[in-house]
Amino acid sequence: MSSPRIGNTRRLIRQTMTIARRDFIATVFTPTFLIFLFAPLIMGSFGAIGGLGAMSVAQGSESKxxxxxxxxxxxxxxxxxxxxxxxxxxxxxxxxxxxxxxxxxxxxxxxxxxxxxxxxxxxxxxxxxxxxxxxxxxxxxxxxxxxxxxxxxxxxxxxxxxGGTAPLSTPTKTAMVRARASLGGQNQAAFFTVFGIFFLTLLLAGQAVGTMAEERSNKVIEVLAAAVPLESVFLGKLLGMFGVAILFVAFWGTLVSQISAIAPGLAGAIQEIGPAVGMPVYVILFFAYFTMAYMLLGAVFLSVGAQASTMREIQMLSLPITIVQVAMFGLAATAASRPGTPLATFAEIFPLSSPFAMAARAANQPEIWPHIAALLWQALWVAIVITIGARAFRRGVLQSGSGKMNLKAMFRRG
Structure with a gap:
C-alpha cells in the first residue's frame, strides 16, 4: 500500500500535467497559433521586402x-x-x-x-x-x-x-572540402547559437505574461487555484507553454535541417559553419540549454504576469526583464567571440547568461565534460527561480480578491 506522501506526490504531478495539457491545447488549437508559428517567416518577409527595396535603390545609384x-x-x-x-x-x-x-x-x-x-x-x-x-x-x-x-x-x-598583357603563369586551382568546420565557422556557429536561443526564449517565453494576465483579469486563475495547489498551477502553465515552445522549435528545426534540399546554394555557403562538438551532440546540447534558458525566463515572465492585471502593468514590468535579457545576449555574444578568456568564463558561470554562453562553447570548443557541470549548475538555478516564481505567483493570486477564502479552505483540506 502506497504511503500518503507518495499519493500526494502523484496527485500533484497529475494536477500539474492537467494544467499543462489545458494550456497547451488552449494555445495550439487556435487560428492565431498559425500566425504565431509563421511569425519568423512573416517578419523575415517584411525584412526581405525592405532589404530588396534598399538594394534596388543602392544598385540604381551605383550603376551610374x-x-x-x-x-x-x-x-x-x-x-x-x-x-x-x-x-x-x-x-x-x-x-x-x-x-x-x-x-x-x-x-x-x-x-x-x-x-x-x-x-x-x-x-x-x-x-x-x-x-x-x-x-x-x-x-x-x-x-x-x-x-x-x-x-x-x-x-x-x-x-x-x-612585353604585353598575356599571362605569365598558368595556375591550377583545386577546391578543397574540410573534414571539419573551420575556426571562423565555429565562431560563426557560436554567434548563431547565442542569437538563436536568445530569439527563441524572448519570443516564446513572453507568451506566459499575457496568458497569466488574461486569466487573472477574467478570474479563471482563481478557479484553478481553488481546485489545485498554486504550485501545480504555476508549474503546469510553465510546462504547457514549454510544450508550445517545443512544437515551435521542432517545426522550424525540421525546416532548417532540410536547407540543403530547399536551397542548395545556401547550403554550400554555410558548409564550413559547424559546431566543434559535432552535430548530434550539438543538437542535444542546444535543446538542453534552450530548455534551461526558457525555464529561467519563463518562470520570471510567469511571475510578472501573476503580479500584473493590465497590459500597461505587464509592459512596465516586462521591460526591465527584456533589457536584462538583451544585456545577457550581448555578454554571451562577446564571450563567444573570445573563448577561453576571463570574460567567457564569467559569462559561462553567471546564471542568467550561462545557457547562452555554454551553448556557444559547444560550438567553438570540443570538450564535453564542462557541459555536464554547466547543466547541473543551471538546473539548480532553474529550481531556485521556479521556487521564487511560485511564491511570487502565490502572492499575485492571493491579492486577486475573491480567491482568498477558497485558497484558505483548500490549504485546510490539504
Missing part, C-alpha cells in the same frame, strides 16, 4: 558611378584589359565602379575636372597625365577608386616593360 582613365588609345586598350582581369578577384558587391577610357584633349586637367560636372554619370575618380606620374582626382567617397586607378597605371607600365 564611373571611374575614368584619360589615356592614349594604345594605353587605353591595355588599361581596359587589365581592369577586366583585376575585377575577377573582387566580390560583386566590392568591385570598383565601371571603367571608362577617354582620349585626352588639349587640356587633360580641364577635361578631368569637367567629368565631375557631367549629368550623365557620377565620376568617382579620374586619372590623367603620364602613367609613371599620373594625376588622380577623386570625390568625397572615391579614395578606394583612386587607389584602384593608381594600381591600373602601375600594372600598365609593368605590362609594357614585360
Amino acid at each position: 558611378n564611373r571611374i575614368i582613365a584619360i589615356a592614349a588609345p594604345d594605353q587605353g586598350m591595355v588599361i581596359t584589359d587589365l581592369d577586366q582581369r583585376l575585377r575577377r578577384i573582387f566580390r560583386t558587391s566590392e568591385r570598383p565602379p565601371e571603367l571608362m577610357v577617354e582620349t585626352p584633349s588639349t587640356d587633360p586637367a580641364a577635361q578631368a575636372r569637367a567629368l565631375f560636372e557631367t549629368k550623365e554619370f557620377d565620376a568617382k575618380a579620374v586619372l590623367y597625365g603620364p602613367l609613371d606620374k599620373p594625376v588622380i582626382l577623386y570625390g568625397a567617397d572615391g579614395p578606394r577608386s583612386a587607389d584602384y586607378l593608381a594600381q591600373l597605371a602601375e600594372d600598365t607600365l609593368r605590362a609594357a616593360r614585360s
Whole structure:
C-alpha cells in the first residue's frame, strides 16, 4: 500500500500535467497559433521586402558611378584589359565602379575636372597625365577608386616593360572540402547559437505574461487555484507553454535541417559553419540549454504576469526583464567571440547568461565534460527561480480578491 506522501506526490504531478495539457491545447488549437508559428517567416518577409527595396535603390545609384582613365588609345586598350582581369578577384558587391577610357584633349586637367560636372554619370575618380606620374582626382567617397586607378597605371607600365598583357603563369586551382568546420565557422556557429536561443526564449517565453494576465483579469486563475495547489498551477502553465515552445522549435528545426534540399546554394555557403562538438551532440546540447534558458525566463515572465492585471502593468514590468535579457545576449555574444578568456568564463558561470554562453562553447570548443557541470549548475538555478516564481505567483493570486477564502479552505483540506 502506497504511503500518503507518495499519493500526494502523484496527485500533484497529475494536477500539474492537467494544467499543462489545458494550456497547451488552449494555445495550439487556435487560428492565431498559425500566425504565431509563421511569425519568423512573416517578419523575415517584411525584412526581405525592405532589404530588396534598399538594394534596388543602392544598385540604381551605383550603376551610374564611373571611374575614368584619360589615356592614349594604345594605353587605353591595355588599361581596359587589365581592369577586366583585376575585377575577377573582387566580390560583386566590392568591385570598383565601371571603367571608362577617354582620349585626352588639349587640356587633360580641364577635361578631368569637367567629368565631375557631367549629368550623365557620377565620376568617382579620374586619372590623367603620364602613367609613371599620373594625376588622380577623386570625390568625397572615391579614395578606394583612386587607389584602384593608381594600381591600373602601375600594372600598365609593368605590362609594357614585360612585353604585353598575356599571362605569365598558368595556375591550377583545386577546391578543397574540410573534414571539419573551420575556426571562423565555429565562431560563426557560436554567434548563431547565442542569437538563436536568445530569439527563441524572448519570443516564446513572453507568451506566459499575457496568458497569466488574461486569466487573472477574467478570474479563471482563481478557479484553478481553488481546485489545485498554486504550485501545480504555476508549474503546469510553465510546462504547457514549454510544450508550445517545443512544437515551435521542432517545426522550424525540421525546416532548417532540410536547407540543403530547399536551397542548395545556401547550403554550400554555410558548409564550413559547424559546431566543434559535432552535430548530434550539438543538437542535444542546444535543446538542453534552450530548455534551461526558457525555464529561467519563463518562470520570471510567469511571475510578472501573476503580479500584473493590465497590459500597461505587464509592459512596465516586462521591460526591465527584456533589457536584462538583451544585456545577457550581448555578454554571451562577446564571450563567444573570445573563448577561453576571463570574460567567457564569467559569462559561462553567471546564471542568467550561462545557457547562452555554454551553448556557444559547444560550438567553438570540443570538450564535453564542462557541459555536464554547466547543466547541473543551471538546473539548480532553474529550481531556485521556479521556487521564487511560485511564491511570487502565490502572492499575485492571493491579492486577486475573491480567491482568498477558497485558497484558505483548500490549504485546510490539504
